[in-house]
Amino acid sequence: MLPMWSAVLQELNIDVCDVESLLVQCILDNTIHGRIDQVNQLLELDYQKRGGARYTALDKWTNQLNSLNQAIVSKLT
Structure with a gap:
C-alpha cells in the first residue's frame, strides 16, 4: 500500500x-x-497482475529462443 x-x-x-x-x-x-x-x-x-504480465512476456521470449535454438541446431546437423 x-x-x-x-x-x-x-x-x-x-x-x-x-x-x-x-x-x-x-x-x-x-x-x-x-x-x-x-x-x-x-x-x-496489485503486484500480481503486473507480475503475471511479466511472466507471460518472459515465457513467450523463452519459447521464441527455444525455437531459434532448434532452427540453428537443425541447420548445423
Whole structure:
C-alpha cells in the first residue's frame, strides 16, 4: 500500500479531488493495477497482475529462443 494523497498532492500541486480522479482514470485505463482506499487515503497496488504480465512476456521470449535454438541446431546437423 502506498500513501497516496500527500505525496501526489505535493508532487503535482493539485487538490484531493483531482488526485482521486486522476488515479481512478489510471485504474480504469489499466495504467495502474490497484484499488483506492479512500478512508485511509491509500493506493493499494496489485503486484500480481503486473507480475503475471511479466511472466507471460518472459515465457513467450523463452519459447521464441527455444525455437531459434532448434532452427540453428537443425541447420548445423
